Amino acid sequence: MKQDNVLALDKISLEDAVAIAEKGTHCGMCRIDFLGTGLCPSGKKHGFLAYWPQGRMELVKHLKEGRIKPTEKLIEIANSCTLCGICDKQCNFATQLRPEKVARALKDYVNNLDKSKFQSVVEDDILKGLREIVGKEWATNDPIIIASYIRSIIPPNVELNFYIVMPENTEQVSKIIKFANQKNIPFLPRSGGTALSVATPTVLSNATSLEHGIVIDLLRLKKLEIHPESSTAVVGAGITAFELQKEAYKYKLRANVAEAGAHYCANIATTGVITTWGNSYGCLADNFIDLVLVDNDGNIKKHSDMDISNPYTTEHGFTNISLSPSYIITEAIAKLFPVFDDEEAVLVPFDNLKDAMDMVLELGKRGVGLSLAVLSYKYLAEFICPTPRIAKDFEDICKNYMKLRYVVDVICDKDDKKIVEEMAEYTIDQSLMKTLILGSPKLASLKDSEFMKILSEEEDPLRAIFAGPMRKHFEKGLDASPEQLAKVYDKDLQDFFKKVYSKPEMTNVVWLHAFRILPSRLMRQRMTMGPGGAIWAGDKNHILKWVDMFAEVGNKYNLEHALGFISPLDNGKFIYIEYDYFYNHNDADAANRISKTLLETTEKSLVMGQIFTLINYLFKGIYRKEHVLYPLFKGLTKEEQEVFREVLHSVLGDYEQW
Amino acid sequence: MVKFLSEEWIEYGKNYILEKLDPEKDMKNITTSLLGIIEHVPPNDITMSFYLELRNGKLNDFKVNTGDSFEGKEAAYVIRGNYGTYKDILQGKIGTAMALLKNRLQLKGSKMEALKIIKPLDGLIESLRKITDEFEE
Numbered sequence: 001m002k003q004d005n006v007l008a009l010d011k012i013s014l015e016d017a018v019a020i021a022e023k024g025t026h027c028g029m030c031r032i033d034f035l036g037t038g039l040c041p042s043g044k045k046h047g048f049l050a051y052w053p054q055g056r057m058e059l060v061k062h063l064k065e066g067r068i069k070p071t072e073k074l075i076e077i078a079n080s081c082t083l084c085g086i087c088d089k090q091c092n093f094a095t096q097l098r099p100e101k102v103a104r105a106l107k108d109y110v111n112n113l114d115k116s117k118f119q120s121v122v123e124d125d126i127l128k129g130l131r132e133i134v135g136k137e138w139a140t141n142d143p144i145i146i147a148s149y150i151r152s153i154i155p156p157n158v159e160l161n162f163y164i165v166m167p168e169n170t171e172q173v174s175k176i177i178k179f180a181n182q183k184n185i186p187f188l189p190r191s192g193g194t195a196l197s198v199a200t201p202t203v204l205s206n207a208t209s210l211e212h213g214i215v216i217d218l219l220r221l222k223k224l225e226i227h228p229e230s231s232t233a234v235v236g237a238g239i240t241a242f243e244l245q246k247e248a249y250k251y252k253l254r255a256n257v258a259e260a261g262a263h264y265c266a267n268i269a270t271t272g273v274i275t276t277w278g279n280s281y282g283c284l285a286d287n288f289i290d291l292v293l294v295d296n297d298g299n300i301k302k303h304s305d306m307d308i309s310n311p312y313t314t315e316h317g318f319t320n321i322s323l324s325p326s327y328i329i330t331e332a333i334a335k336l337f338p339v340f341d342d343e344e345a346v347l348v349p350f351d352n353l354k355d356a357m358d359m360v361l362e363l364g365k366r367g368v369g370l371s372l373a374v375l376s377y378k379y380l381a382e383f384i385c386p387t388p389r390i391a392k393d394f395e396d397i398c399k400n401y402m403k404l405r406y407v408v409d410v411i412c413d414k415d416d417k418k419i420v421e422e423m424a425e426y427t428i429d430q431s432l433m434k435t436l437i438l439g440s441p442k443l444a445s446l447k448d449s450e451f452m453k454i455l456s457e458e459e460d461p462l463r464a465i466f467a468g469p470m471r472k473h474f475e476k477g478l479d480a481s482p483e484q485l486a487k488v489y490d491k492d493l494q495d496f497f498k499k500v501y502s503k504p505e506m507t508n509v510v511w512l513h514a515f516r517i518l519p520s521r522l523m524r525q526r527m528t529m530g531p532g533g534a535i536w537a538g539d540k541n542h543i544l545k546w547v548d549m550f551a552e553v554g555n556k557y558n559l560e561h562a563l564g565f566i567s568p569l570d571n572g573k574f575i576y577i578e579y580d581y582f583y584n585h586n587d588a589d590a591a592n593r594i595s596k597t598l599l600e601t602t603e604k605s606l607v608m609g610q611i612f613t614l615i616n617y618l619f620k621g622i623y624r625k626e627h628v629l630y631p632l633f634k635g636l637t638k639e640e641q642e643v644f645r646e647v648l649h650s651v652l653g654d655y656e657q658w
Numbered sequence: 659m660v661k662f663l664s665e666e667w668i669e670y671g672k673n674y675i676l677e678k679l680d681p682e683k684d685m686k687n688i689t690t691s692l693l694g695i696i697e698h699v700p701p702n703d704i705t706m707s708f709y710l711e712l713r714n715g716k717l718n719d720f721k722v723n724t725g726d727s728f729e730g731k732e733a734a735y736v737i738r739g740n741y742g743t744y745k746d747i748l749q750g751k752i753g754t755a756m757a758l759l760k761n762r763l764q765l766k767g768s769k770m771e772a773l774k775i776i777k778p779l780d781g782l783i784e785s786l787r788k789i790t791d792e793f794e795e
Binding site: 181182183184185186206207211212296315317319320321322323324325326640643646647649650651 | 697698700703740741742743745746751752753754755756759760761762769770773774776777780
């Protein structure tokens with residue numbers, strides 16, 4: 001067998017491939033066609049994660065570590081990659097990684113293996129039973145395929161005692177669950193896997209993953225029908241937010257969806273689709289007309305069934321925490337909303353959170369705007385900047401020179417735009433946003449420049465740049481064009497990205513809000529943990545105290561942190577807050593600090609009370625907001641806090657000693 | 659070391675709990691009762707259950723049965739799960755609290771009250787883990 005370090009085809013060693021792979025975060029953007037490149041041919045054909053770029057990246061790590069031994073399947077997986085380069089384009093847009101190099105290294109590695117030393121894979125009774133349900137091709141216990149699911153449903157340090165099964169309809173899901181129960185094997189559904197991959201390096205790893213058993217990969221449930229007459233869509237569990245939105249847009253309709261790579265049904269189940277559009281489109285059970293689900297006994301149920309007990313209610317108090325779904329949503333009838341011809345984006349910059357929050361709540365209560373949010377400088381920088389380096393400098397400029405700490409971000413029709421403009425002293429419109437997107441590299445390069453120093457000395461730098469005479473020079477000076485932006489990419493990808501950024505939608509803020517292809521950039525080459533939750537909007541001091549608490553805990557554990565977003569919901573009656581902590585997921589110490597942060601912020605939130613934390617939010621998505629958020633429970637009593645800690649001890653051991 | 663749910667298991671369990679667990683220190687002097695229902699017990703895919711009663715932290719009753727109830731016994735808590743879940747708990751693959759949070763075990767009764775006894779329950783499970791080494795396949 002050839003040595004690991006000489007596995008290159010074009011000078012890519014396995015070490016270099018692993019170095020790329022380790023930066024991968026399972027964002028899932030290689031599984032959706034968001035740049036018009038088409039999809040990875042091998043992933044599309046074979047389905048299992050190992051055949052997709054993200055799965056290959058995971059595999060390479062475990063091969064290099066020697067954790068898995070090659071099987072015949074490895075040859076098929078490696079050779080199924082046609083080196084078409086689609087993944088490089090997709091991944092580069094989101095994360096600046098080059099998965100094709102990993103695929104090349106894997107091909108070379110495989111071609112130099114001694115096939116006589118391959119481990120054989122035996123079809124046992126469990127696998128046989130699963131194959132009888134879904135067909136031979138769609139169930140496996142091959143360790144190579146299993147390993148590709150590590151970190152997105154399988155925890156990193158367990159024996160690979162799993163089966164992966166890919167049903168194609170609700171009936172097959174039901175049969176799999178009944179079979180699993182009969183055989184006494186645990187199971188867990190997997191959709192996009194992004195929520196699980198965020199949790200994996202942290203304390204939530206064991207809580208949100210499967211320790212052994214059957215992974216039910218729902219990717220093949222691809223039913224998607226748009227019904228324009230009723231403004232609804234029938235959405236299978238394998239359909240991503242992007243795919244649903246793309247189809248809905250053909251009919252001038254829009255779905256309320258999560259990040260592009262998230263699967264719509266799983267997102268309903270997990271958190272009830274938390275978005276900036278929630279104030280007008282709704283949240284939790286508002287999102288759907290009906291659901292088809294399979295419960296943990298394998299029974300198929302519909303919310304519209306006449307004999308079903310109330311499916312929209314959940315218990316209250318901190319004990320309603322659930323770390324796994326008690327059902328699998330296999331199909332949803334989703335509500336769709338009209339896309340208007342006069343929709344526009346308008347952003348209002350602020351230097352402090354209180355004023356920004358006042359404005360977004362005022363808009364929310366008045367029902368102004370379709371999408372409403374306060375975004376921090378961090379989100380703005382991460383979303384619109386093509387690389388992490390540019391984002392970092394852009395962020396410094398926003399925060400330290402322009403004093404742009406927050407924006408109230410509104411998508412609205414032209415009448416509502418007038419209202420926003422009347423309420424604000426100055427705004428950033430679609431045209432200026434396009435300039436900022438295309439001109440972000442140039443703006444970032446101005447960090448520490450004389451221009452920025454002069455700007456920062458202005459009494460109100462935001463006014464100077466967005467409402468004063470400097471605006472014209474600023475816009476011109478950014479030299480914003482697809483050509484300029486494309487120059488930040490690797491040479492061989494520059495022509496492609498010039499074309500990508502020439503497409504109107506790539507700089508159209510309304511489209512970007514609807515299709516949500518940019519949030520994946522928050523995860524580029526690192527992880528983002530975003531605790532938060534819902535809180536009534538009536539007591540603003542309580543809200544600000546909550547945000548301050550997140551910042552204090554972030555500082556205590558020496559983490560990079562910032563507010564993510566605040567969005568009003570239900571006509572401004574309550575708001576959802578996400579607060580983000582950023583960390584290197586390959587750094588065990590950083591992951592440990594994130595775990596402590598997560599536990600501490602959750603406990604403090606529960607003690608503060610009148611807060612529905614993210615942990616409580618998990619798997620409440622099918623319930624009515626009226627049942628979930630009214631009443632919000634009071635803060636933990638001393639006795640309840642003690643119980644909370646005892647439960648943590650039971651689940652985590654002596655976590656204070658970490 | 660004995661087989662889960664066997665008569666021997668009950669006897670060993672009783673003795674172990676009485677001898678090794680301190681009613682005050684380990685069991686917090688709790689008075690409670692628990693009905694554990696075990697579904698899909700191999701090899702014949704039957705349902706079995708055990709009833710466990712503590713008074714002031716001392717074991718008062720511990721028995722096993724086929725079916726999902728005990729005549730004349732009304733437990734404060736009922737937990738239901740499949741054989742595999744109980745096996746995983748007794749093999750230390752998953753904790754009782756985690757099994758509850760992951761919906762592997764369904765609880766009937768006040769969850770808050772149940773969580774209050776999680777610490778003594780963990781001690782009890784730990785004891786049963788030490789005497790159980792055989793399971794139906």
